[in-house]
Amino acid sequence: xxxxxxxxxxxxxxxxxxxxxxxxxxxxxxxxxxxxxxxxxxxxxxxxxxxxxxxxxxxxxxxxxxxxxxxxxxxxxxxxxxxxxxxxxxxxxxxxxxxxxxxxxxxxxxxxxxxxxxxxxxxxxxxxxxxxxxxxxxxxxxxxxxxxxxxxxxxxxxxxxxxxxxxxxxxxxxxxxxxxxxxxxxxxxxxxxxxxxxxxxxxxxxxxxxxxxxxxxxxxxxxxxxxx
Amino acid sequence: xxxxxxxxxxxxxxxxxxxxxxxxxxxxxxxxxxxxxxxxxxxxxxxxxxxxxxxxxxxxxxxxxxxxxxxxxxxxxxxxxxxxxxxxxxxxxxxxxxxxxxxxxxxxxxxxxxxxxxxxxxxxxxxxxxxxxxxxxxxxxxxxxxxxxxxxxxxxxxxxxxxxxxxxxxxxxxxxxxxxxxxxxxxxxxxxxxxxxxxxxxxxxxxxxxxxxxxxxxxxxxxxxxxx
DNA sequence: GTGAAATTGGACAGAACGGTCTATTTATCG
DNA sequence: CGATAAATAGACCGTTCTGTCCAATTTCAC
Numbered sequence: 001x002x003x004x005x006x007x008x009x010x011x012x013x014x015x016x017x018x019x020x021x022x023x024x025x026x027x028x029x030x031x032x033x034x035x036x037x038x039x040x041x042x043x044x045x046x047x048x049x050x051x052x053x054x055x056x057x058x059x060x061x062x063x064x065x066x067x068x069x070x071x072x073x074x075x076x077x078x079x080x081x082x083x084x085x086x087x088x089x090x091x092x093x094x095x096x097x098x099x100x101x102x103x104x105x106x107x108x109x110x111x112x113x114x115x116x117x118x119x120x121x122x123x124x125x126x127x128x129x130x131x132x133x134x135x136x137x138x139x140x141x142x143x144x145x146x147x148x149x150x151x152x153x154x155x156x157x158x159x160x161x162x163x164x165x166x167x168x169x170x171x172x173x174x175x176x177x178x179x180x181x182x183x184x185x186x187x188x189x190x191x192x193x194x195x196x197x198x199x200x201x202x203x204x205x206x207x208x209x210x211x212x213x214x215x216x217x218x219x220x221x222x223x224x225x226x227x228x
Numbered sequence: 229x230x231x232x233x234x235x236x237x238x239x240x241x242x243x244x245x246x247x248x249x250x251x252x253x254x255x256x257x258x259x260x261x262x263x264x265x266x267x268x269x270x271x272x273x274x275x276x277x278x279x280x281x282x283x284x285x286x287x288x289x290x291x292x293x294x295x296x297x298x299x300x301x302x303x304x305x306x307x308x309x310x311x312x313x314x315x316x317x318x319x320x321x322x323x324x325x326x327x328x329x330x331x332x333x334x335x336x337x338x339x340x341x342x343x344x345x346x347x348x349x350x351x352x353x354x355x356x357x358x359x360x361x362x363x364x365x366x367x368x369x370x371x372x373x374x375x376x377x378x379x380x381x382x383x384x385x386x387x388x389x390x391x392x393x394x395x396x397x398x399x400x401x402x403x404x405x406x407x408x409x410x411x412x413x414x415x416x417x418x419x420x421x422x423x424x425x426x427x428x429x430x431x432x433x434x435x436x437x438x439x440x441x442x443x444x445x446x447x448x449x450x451x452x453x454x455x456x
Numbered sequence: 457g458t459g460a461a462a463t464t465g466g467a468c469a470g471a472a473c474g475g476t477c478t479a480t481t482t483a484t485c486g
Numbered sequence: 487c488g489a490t491a492a493a494t495a496g497a498c499c500g501t502t503c504t505g506t507c508c509a510a511t512t513t514c515a516c
Contacts, residue, residue, distance in 0.1 A: 042463075058374050060288035064504060074464045075505085085504065136376050144429040145373035146286050148364050155429075162430040187442040190435065193425045194418030201372040201383075202390040207418065214415040214446055221445050270493075292474060302494045303475085313474065463512065473502070481494065486487105 043081045045071050051092040055136045059089055059146045059154075090153050093143055097161045105168060115175035116219060119188060122169065123215055126192060127208035130199035137200035141193075165189065177223050184222040191215050271309045273299050279320040283364045287317055287374045287382075318381050321371055325389045333396060343403035344447060347416060350397070351443055354420060355436035358427035365428035369421075393417065405451050412450040419443050 049071035053062040064085055068075055082088040104125065111121035129135060136142075140158035147154040169192075170185035178184040195211035198204045277299035281290040292313055296303055310316040332353060339349035357363060364370075368386035375382040397420075398413035406412040423439035426432045 040462095056376065058288065058376070060286065061374070063502075065502085074466095076465090076507085077463055079505070080462075137373060141369065141425055141429055142373040145365060145370040146289070148284065148286070150431055159430045162426065166430075183438065183441075186432075186435075186438045187419075190422030190426060190439050190442060191415075191418050192422065193429075194420065194422035197369055197421045197425050198390065198418060201369055201421075202387045202394075203378055204414075207414075210411065210414045211418050213411075214418060214442075217446055217449050218442055221449075268492095291472070293472085303496090304477085305493055307475070308492075458516085459514105460516105461512105461514080464510080466509105467507085469504105469506075471503080474500100476499075477497085479495095481492100483492075484490085486489085 040081070042073050042077050046073055046078055046081065046088070047092050047095050050088055051096050051139070054089065054092060055139050055142070059143065086153070089143075090157065093139065093154055093157045096139055097157060097164075101161065101164060101168075104165075115172045115177075116223070119169065119172050119176065119219055120212060120215060122172075122188070122192065123195065123208050123212035126195050126211070130196060130208050131205060135199065138193075138196045141197060162189070162193075165192075173219075173222070176219065178219075179222065184218065187218050187222075188215050191218075268309070270301050270305050274301055274306055274309065274316070275320050275323050277301075278316055279324050279367070282317065282320060283367050283370070287371065314381070317371075318385065321367065321382055321385045324367055325385060325392075329389065329392060329396075332393075343400045344451070347397065347400050347404065347447055348440060348443060350400075350416070350420065351423065351436050351440035354423050354439070358424065358436050359433060363427070366421075366424045369425060390417070390421075393420075401447075401450070404447065406447075407450065412446065415446050415450075416443050419446075 046067070050062075050067050053067055053070065056062075064075070064078070067088075068078060078088065082091060107125050108118050108121045111124065112118045140161045143154045144158045149155060150159075166185055166189045169188055170181045173184040173188070174181035191211040191214055195207040198207040274295070278290075278295050281295055281298065284290075292303070292306070295316075296306060306316065310319060335353050336346050336349045339352060340346045368389045371382045372386045377383060378387075394413055394417045397416055398409045401409035401412040401416070419439040419442055423435040426435040
């Protein structure tokens with residue numbers, strides 16, 4: 001793990017040494033082009049188990065041995081795919097960011113066709129999320145909580161996740177005709193962040209619905225004011 | 229620490245066994261009434277050091293030995309005042325809640341005399357907070373992140389902290405003449421929570437100012453709509 | 457089948473963890 | 487002063503942690 005005394009994360013820069021002895025098997029690279037399919041089942045299994053345990057019990061509190069036991073993978077397999085626990089944490093967060101964000105956007109766009117409706121759908125999806133019994137807070141907020149150093153890779157991934165989500169919201173705000181899309185998006189992201197965290201910390205089940213109501217007010221204010 | 233396998237916090241209920249051999253020295257209880265003064269300097273020092281380290285490095289990542297070294301207190305002194313590390317965490321959070329919330333309210337009331345001004349002052353103070361170089365996120369969000377179990381005492385303290393802050397905001401909203409003070413307060417608390425967390429996770433320095441702008445819109449909407 | 461790579465289980469190391477115990481010193485108050 | 491309680495340093499215990507090493511086995515491409 002990162003040495004908390006020096007505060008220097010040891011895996012900040014990309015891979016230096018190859019992880020596996022040679023090139024990992026991965027795609028056979030047939031000229032015909034066989035679809036990659038299950039590239040590395042063990043790796044995926046590790047990442048799935050890891051992110052689940054990190055979400056449930058925290059990053060520091062989730063031991064390697066626990067992850068291995070739960071995933072049914074041998075220790076050396078883990079250390080062939082990842083350099084360290086920090087590296088595993090980082091990979092799990094990155095994966096969760098990509099898949100989670102894609103799924104989120106997809107759900108939003110499926111729920112409403114117009115930008116205003118999509119901005120509101122944002123909060124409907126959050127409502128579904130926080131009402132879920134398995135809801136354990138935003139994994140990226142949790143990551144930033146355990147890795148306070150802004151230069152820590154895990155914190156960086158968390159910040160980037162929030163930034164990308166905000167960019168999407170700004171695009172919607174622009175499409176909706178807001179005079180200052182970035183300003184509106186920022187305000188809506190405040191409500192989003194607030195809803196997720198109040199739901200988690202205070203156990204407020206209705207946080208997302210309140211956020212939606214407030215969002216509607218802010219949207220109308222921002223759009224109506226400059227559109228009229 | 230709490231056994232993460234069973235998930236059962238062992239210090240949920242109040243003190244069962246006395247911590248010190250006899251009654252701690254504390255106030256001499258002279259009939260004349262000598263002011264308590266420094267009741268237990270060591271205990272306070274431990275709590276101060278502990279909360280600082282917990283904020284900086286996290287709860288799990290802050291070892292007992294580190295806290296002792298930093299505070300210059302012997303290990304047995306700690307275990308005479310607190311039953312366990314979990315107990316120390318809890319006491320530190322409780323103390324931070326009380327002093328922090330009092331200071332917050334005091335600053336708000338000093339900054340503006342009227343309820344509407346005070347609701348906005350809320351966000352000015354948050355702005356000061358998050359702009360501070362030493363800002364490390366909300367300790368209670370951090371606590372809830374590391375102790376996900378809603379029944380864990382630390383999570384409970386965090387939830388109570390948010391609830392009390394929300395109650396204060398609701399009182400202001402009522403005084404300001406909002407038709408539904410609880411609803412407005414909830415919306416403003418969403419902005420508060422969002423500002424603190426976006427500032428921390430995404431490093432957004434302007435989050436609190438954006439929150440203030442949005443808060444003004446929501447306040448005017450809630451008050452003007454029902455007051456007219 | 458053959459050979460190379462991936463995976464396995466388990467032992468192991470070295471450090472850090474929370475917590476206990478004891479013997480000793482320091483401070484406080486009647 | 488003398489009694490009593492608080493605080494001290496440090497050894498110590500059992501556990502858990504990340505990470506390493508190895509010999510044996512399985513998987514897969516050809």
